[in-house]
Amino acid sequence: MSEIQLPIYLDYAATTPVDDRVAEEMCRYLTRGGCYGNAASRSHALGWEAERAVERAREQVAALVGADPREIIWTSGATESDNLALKGAAHFYQKKGRHIVTLKTEHKAVLDSCRQLEREGFEVTYLEPEPDGLLDLDRLGAALRDDTILVSIMHVNNEIGVIQDLEAIGGLTRERGIVFHVDAAQSAGKLPIDLGALPVDLMSFSGHKIYGPKGIGALYVRRKPRVRLEAQMHGGGHERGLRSGTLPTHQIVGMGEAFRIAAEEMEAEAARLQALRERLWSGLAQMEEVYLNGHPERRVAGILNCSFNFVEGESLIMALRDIAVSSGSACTSASLEPSYVLRALGRDDELAHSSIRFSLGRYTTEAEIDHTVELVRAAVGRLRDLSPLWEMHQEGVDLKSVEWAAH
Amino acid sequence: MAYSDKVIDHYENPRNVGSMDKADHSVGTGMVGAPACGDVMKLQIRVNDAGVIEDAKFKTYGCGSAIASSSLLTEWVKGKTLEEAGSIKNTEIAEELALPPVKIHCSVLAEDAIKAAIDDYRKKGGGAAEVAPVDEDSGAA
Numbered sequence: 392m393s394e395i396q397l398p399i400y401l402d403y404a405a406t407t408p409v410d411d412r413v414a415e416e417m418c419r420y421l422t423r424g425g426c427y428g429n430a431a432s433r434s435h436a437l438g439w440e441a442e443r444a445v446e447r448a449r450e451q452v453a454a455l456v457g458a459d460p461r462e463i464i465w466t467s468g469a470t471e472s473d474n475l476a477l478k479g480a481a482h483f484y485q486k487k488g489r490h491i492v493t494l495k496t497e498h499k500a501v502l503d504s505c506r507q508l509e510r511e512g513f514e515v516t517y518l519e520p521e522p523d524g525l526l527d528l529d530r531l532g533a534a535l536r537d538d539t540i541l542v543s544i545m546h547v548n549n550e551i552g553v554i555q556d557l558e559a560i561g562g563l564t565r566e567r568g569i570v571f572h573v574d575a576a577q578s579a580g581k582l583p584i585d586l587g588a589l590p591v592d593l594m595s596f597s598g599h600k601i602y603g604p605k606g607i608g609a610l611y612v613r614r615k616p617r618v619r620l621e622a623q624m625h626g627g628g629h630e631r632g633l634r635s636g637t638l639p640t641h642q643i644v645g646m647g648e649a650f651r652i653a654a655e656e657m658e659a660e661a662a663r664l665q666a667l668r669e670r671l672w673s674g675l676a677q678m679e680e681v682y683l684n685g686h687p688e689r690r691v692a693g694i695l696n697c698s699f700n701f702v703e704g705e706s707l708i709m710a711l712r713d714i715a716v717s718s719g720s721a722c723t724s725a726s727l728e729p730s731y732v733l734r735a736l737g738r739d740d741e742l743a744h745s746s747i748r749f750s751l752g753r754y755t756t757e758a759e760i761d762h763t764v765e766l767v768r769a770a771v772g773r774l775r776d777l778s779p780l781w782e783m784h785q786e787g788v789d790l791k792s793v794e795w796a797a798h
Numbered sequence: 799m800a801y802s803d804k805v806i807d808h809y810e811n812p813r814n815v816g817s818m819d820k821a822d823h824s825v826g827t828g829m830v831g832a833p834a835c836g837d838v839m840k841l842q843i844r845v846n847d848a849g850v851i852e853d854a855k856f857k858t859y860g861c862g863s864a865i866a867s868s869s870l871l872t873e874w875v876k877g878k879t880l881e882e883a884g885s886i887k888n889t890e891i892a893e894e895l896a897l898p899p900v901k902i903h904c905s906v907l908a909e910d911a912i913k914a915a916i917d918d919y920r921k922k923g924g925g926a927a928e929v930a931p932v933d934e935d936s937g938a939a
């Protein structure tokens with residue numbers, strides 16, 4: 392067995408290390424010996440060179456998702472892209488209507504943008520997903536109204552990894568002339584995306600989820616049929632007036648290179664990650680009372696989210712100090728708020744609390760997965776030996792029928 | 799969250815984990831908390847004829863601080879009379895383990911657990927002559 396470095400990093404859905412090839416590219420656009428010019432400087436070679444680098448990166452991003460480079464707007468990340476898409480479209484189309492539809496399991500960047508729009512007088516419908524995390528199309532169809540101007544549904548969910556059916560959703564919105572925004576922060580470079588064929592109008596991307604740098608993202612804005620946005624950041628009129636601010640050449644070049652590499656390696660990598668994820672799940676599922684969260688098949692290769700019944704989440708995270716993973720409960724808050732995503736799936740609080748998201752990536756090895764299985768099994772076993780709930784379950788007590796002393 | 803060394807020690811090497819026979823007349827069982835709140839503590843004591851706690855066992859579903867609070871408590875109550883054990887304050891547990899404010903409820907739960915175990919023992923007819931200590935702080939939970 393090869394040497395395993397601890398902690399084992401299984402939090403690639405939170406962020407990824409920058410690929411060495413990407414970092415190398417980026418370094419060429421920072422210092423005096425490199426291309427440090429302002430891409431907006433039209434009067435000298437350093438500016439032209441920076442502009443060329445920015446445009447090449449725009450092509451690389453566009454190529455990965457089947458878009459025209461002119462449809463790609465640079466932002467500071469998927470959070471900003473989501474904000475620009477939702478607020479920008481809502482503000483532009485508000486004379487047509489003021490109703491927006493989204494999903495309860497969206498990223499906070501979408502949900503909180505919607506909350507803000509509600510404060511401005513827009514009306515938002517937050518749809519419940521099915522227990523497997525997928526959106527039911529009839530439910531979406533029933534929510535659409537004459538004054539609906541925007542639908543925002545993510546491609547891959549960041550917590551549970553389920554994949555929504557963009558083709559079908561976009562079919563419904565296109566039919567009615569409703570703008571369709573998709574947060575693709577977790578899917579770009581992981582799943583094939585062809586915006587030439589998909590009925591999607593706006594799509595958000597992030598650099599750091601796919602081995603690019605943090606602090607850079609992009610928004611796809613469809614040209615045919617044309618989608619309009621009201622700018623949220625005003626200034627020098629960069630990015631065709633949609634997003635002012637001097638372009639961060641090194642960040643953009645990094646994201647471009649990351650997307651280029653993803654386009655090349657995605658297919659092989661997805662197959663490798665899928666096999667590793669299945670190995671992980673088959674190791675964990677040998678334990679009793681372990682539940683997979685999210686649809687078993689319609690899911691991205693790298694994300695596995697499961698709940699360990701009768702074990703409390705925070706103590707589990709404490710026991711798993713050698714594995715860098717995300718937990719379904721917010722450990723640092725006194726209120727111990729369980730994941731809103733798992734709650735929206737109808738998971739009870741106990742199972743939501745004891746959930747762990749394992750997210751695998753480019754540098755995950757089989758040895759790491761095997762070691763993770765061992766560590767998790769040992770931790771869950773130890774905590775169950777300590778758990779009065781596990782003991783009651785073993786004795787055949789139905790915990791739902793117990794009257795717990797409230798405190 | 800940063801844990802104190804004492805919490806980590808009790809969490810990694812919990813003392814007195816286990817269960818006793820609930821039906822035994824010399825055993826008092828206290829079960830407090832609720833799964834939905836994120837912690838459940840079961841504390842059991844075995845009391846001799848002199849009203850002294852001879853042995854204590856616990857099982858806890860909860861965070862590291864909850865596990866440490868109950869583990870520490872089992873160490874403290876052994877050899878104590880029911881009266882002494884019933885007067886242990888959550889603040890003493892919190893102080894010993896250096897619990898941060900968001901984890902004070904774990905020590906409150908531990909105090910509730912020993913009180914519940916003593917009550918249960920008394921209800922079964924054990925140590926009927928003794929008077930349950932009254933504690934002003936127990937409403938804090």
Ligand SMILES: Cc1ncc(COP(=O)(O)O)c(C=O)c1O
Pocket residue numbers: 404405467468469470471498500545547548549574576577596597598599606607608
């Ligand atoms: C689905 C989704 N949307 C948006 C974001 C935010 O992306 P960024 O960190 O680039 O702002 C993330 C990552 O946290 C995400 O997973």
